[in-house]
Amino acid sequence: MPIELREVWKEFDTKVKALDIVNLDIAGGEFVSIVGPSGCGKSTLLRIVAGLLAPSGGACVRATNARAAFVFQDAALLPWRSVLRNAELLMELEGYAAPDRRQRAEKAMQLVGLSGFADAYPHQLSGGMRMRLSLARAMALQPDLLLLDEPLAAVDELTRDTLQEELQQLWRKLNFTALLVTHNVHEAVYLSTRIAVMSPRPGRIEKVINVPFAFPRAPELRATAEFAALTGQVSALLRHHAVGGAE
Template sequence: MTPTAATPTAATPTAATGTLSDTAAMRFSGVAKQFPDGTVALTDADLVVRPGDFVSVVGPSGCGKSTLLRIASGLDKASAGEVEINGRNVGYVFQDATLLAWRTVQANIELFCELEGVSKAERRKRAADAIALVGLSGFEKHLPHELSGGMRMRTSLARSLTLEPEIFLFDEPFGALDEITRERLNDELLKLFKARNFAGLFITHSVAEAVFLSTRVVVMSGRPGRIVAEIDVPFDYPRSPELRYTPEFAELSGEVSQHLRSVS
């Protein structure tokens, strides 16, 4: 998806497109969201995601994590505050793979490019590159029901990769997977992050996943959600799977968990 160009103001949150600057890929300033039934999901949310950042957001259920992501994507509008999205293309990976059952892996991965009017030859090339990147070579002709949950999520990732996004939004994409598959896809996502150098905003309920993937972990309070802590993750990339079992990793995960307990 490609946000529509506009000039952000304090009264009307909008998404601005352009070349990523050195300052911010995404910026949320005083963002609030109140639904028509009166429910306040977010209040005074301030967050900056810079180019090269991979920021994970954790918080209690119902605290507005996914709402923040939907506002960033343009699928929802903030009730107050200012939102800037500085990038030509934004990739979005949902909790569910959202594949079309009648289309093959290849055809599903080409879908976004097809909708954007990319030529047949170019979208096939992009799809082939993405298939190789996510480890789906040999499964191009399979239908979604013939794939495991992990392979369906790989297909969803590959589909967004074809748009060559400068910004990637992830709404708990691995939450429904078993632990082994989840960790394997975390490892592969980090390889994609370093290969493509996008700015990432990742929603998760898993503290370990947040710490392993991120340059920074953001903790949100219970509803109405607000950002109460930002914890820098000091581990260098690339990150070995064995990092998860080190004392340093456990200590940092514990720090994030303490913040979560204080707001739950």
């Protein structure tokens, strides 16, 4: 599902201007990452794209019947509900009928390799499994647009690599459009078709970088000179534009 951000800006009631003018066109089925210093308005931008927050000016244009799903760093699971019932949660809120809900939840759990854990509870899961469950909960909605706000920031490095593989596979298989906020430049380069580099607050998109590597991408890509050159380029841009910024 394509998304067009046209001259979007946002100032909160507190007079904090989170976003300067943002223009960005995302094609259907793209995987776009957003990188930028802390507090530059990345989460604000995602919430605007999700339709959870109105911009102060400009517009985010996307199909009105499109389904968007959100995945956060904090998996935000309900501790008193089983894994399967957590996977059903968003569908419950959207009023899906029980049998349909169950079927979609089971299928989504299969997609993320959690089928054997339907009756477990969140506290019995590892950090990586909780993130899988959070992904399954989003996938069960069969979203056209998946919004990911630093989903892998809290997991250890090995788990992160595995989850990146799984995320890439899900995206390739299900063809949703993905918008990922991440602090991890390697993650952005590995997963994305394009990377938008933001300035410190009020955030602007300073540069959009094409990531030319063909899909499917394999872990060996990370060890190539081309990969290193591109991550180096993105890091340098971030450093350059972060001068005088929060981090």
